[in-house]
Amino acid sequence: MPVTTLDGHEVHVDEEGFLTDLSEWDDELAGVLAAQIGLTLTDEHRAILAFLRTDYAERGETATLRRASAGSGVPVKDLFRLFPQKPAKKMAYVAGLPKPVGCV
Template identity: 85%
Template sequence: MPVTTLAGHTIHVDDEGFLTDPSEWDDELASVLAAQVGLTLTDEHRAVLEFLRADFHQRGETPTLRRASAGSGVPVKELFRLFPQKPAKKMAYVAGLPKPVGCV
């Protein structure tokens, strides 16, 4: 399991750069991860990330795009605006969660 350092945070990641230990994540790291995928976090982003992490903690798996939309109350179209191109993958990456099952 590779280890890397981002903005002073030593984190364990998989081959694609997704955190393998969600407990290593914090809000500061979220901003760094977001910048790596071309995003600047707003309160809207942070609300979605908060839902994703709570859902992961409860269910033990990264939410799909549909579950993220339904659970957070943010329409899928809005998730595409907040996290362009591959929203489920980007949301999981920035939230410090494993890549969702079924994402390529």
């Protein structure tokens, strides 16, 4: 897997830029990843990211948009507001998780 440097963080990524070593992720890197896609993280974003990482640890797969909404209690429309256009893909990217199954 390729290694890239993001704001001083060396991380292993796949061909689309998703982290392949989940242990390399931390809150600081989340901010860097968010900035890469034009987002500035708020407490709302961080709550979603925390849910996604916990859910991934329990289930072994990245949550779909519907599961993220149901599990976090955040309506889908708010997920689109927080992570515009492709929320499931962007949430996974910033959370340092694999792209959800079915995302293009």
